Amino acid sequence: MAETHTDGRIARGNQTRQLVLKRAVEIASVEGxxxxSLGRLSTELKLSKSGxxxxxxxxxxxxxxxxxAAIKVYLEHVVQPAxxxxxxxxxxxxxCTGWLDYSRRRVFPGGCFFYSVTAEYDAREGKVHDTLASARANWFTFVEQTVGEAQQSGEVEKEADAAQLTFELVALMEMANAESVLHNEFTCYDKASKGILNRLRAVATDASVLPAS
Known part of the structure; x- marks a missing residue:
C-alpha cells in the first residue's frame, strides 16, 4: 500500500515537472x-510554490x-525526422528544411529557443553557458556529419569543405529565424530555403536529386 502511494506521488511529481518545463521553455524562448522564476511559474500554473x-x-x-527540455523538443522536431x-x-x-519549418511554425513562441538563449549567455560563464555551448556544438557536429555522410554516399563532392558548408547552412537558417522574429514576417524562410538550395546544388554531384525550387 505504501509503495502504491509512493508511486502515485512520484507520478504526480513528474506530471508537475513536465507542466512547469513546458511553460518554462515557452517563457525562455521569448524573455530568456x-x-x-520558480515563484512566477507556480503562480501562473496555479501550483504549490513549495511543490x-x-x-x-x-x-x-x-x-x-x-x-x-528544449533539447528534447529540438531533437523531436529537427533531428529525428532527418x-x-x-x-x-x-x-x-x-x-535544413526541418529547421526552417521548426522556426517558422513557432514550435517555441520566440522562434528558435537556442538562438534566443545562446545570445543571452554567450559571454557568460557557468553551467548554463556550458550546457548551451555543448548543445550548439552537438548541433554543428550533427550537420557536419550529415554533410560528410552525403559525401560518402557520393551525392556531395568529396572536395567540398564540410565545415565551411555547415557554417553557411546554419547561418542562413539562423538569419531567417532572426529576421522573422524581429519583424514578424515569414518571407525570409523562403529566401533562406532558396539560398540553402543554391548552396547544395553547388556541391551536389547530381543536382537533380534536389527539388527544382
Missing part, C-alpha cells in the same frame, strides 16, 4: 532564461532543466 521549489531547488536548476532518412542529399536537405 533570466525571465524564469515547485521541491522539484527544482534553485533558479539555476530550473534553467538547466529548461534547456534539457535521421529517419538514408544518408545523402535528401537527409541534408531535410535537416
Amino acid at each position: 532564461l533570466e525571465g524564469l 515547485v521549489f521541491a522539484l527544482f531547488g534553485s533558479k539555476e536548476d530550473l534553467q538547466l532543466a529548461t534547456v534539457r 535521421r529517419d532518412l538514408p544518408p545523402g542529399l535528401d537527409r541534408l536537405w531535410q535537416v
Whole structure:
C-alpha cells in the first residue's frame, strides 16, 4: 500500500515537472532564461510554490532543466525526422528544411529557443553557458556529419569543405529565424530555403536529386 502511494506521488511529481518545463521553455524562448522564476511559474500554473521549489531547488536548476527540455523538443522536431532518412542529399536537405519549418511554425513562441538563449549567455560563464555551448556544438557536429555522410554516399563532392558548408547552412537558417522574429514576417524562410538550395546544388554531384525550387 505504501509503495502504491509512493508511486502515485512520484507520478504526480513528474506530471508537475513536465507542466512547469513546458511553460518554462515557452517563457525562455521569448524573455530568456533570466525571465524564469520558480515563484512566477507556480503562480501562473496555479501550483504549490513549495511543490515547485521541491522539484527544482534553485533558479539555476530550473534553467538547466529548461534547456534539457528544449533539447528534447529540438531533437523531436529537427533531428529525428532527418535521421529517419538514408544518408545523402535528401537527409541534408531535410535537416535544413526541418529547421526552417521548426522556426517558422513557432514550435517555441520566440522562434528558435537556442538562438534566443545562446545570445543571452554567450559571454557568460557557468553551467548554463556550458550546457548551451555543448548543445550548439552537438548541433554543428550533427550537420557536419550529415554533410560528410552525403559525401560518402557520393551525392556531395568529396572536395567540398564540410565545415565551411555547415557554417553557411546554419547561418542562413539562423538569419531567417532572426529576421522573422524581429519583424514578424515569414518571407525570409523562403529566401533562406532558396539560398540553402543554391548552396547544395553547388556541391551536389547530381543536382537533380534536389527539388527544382
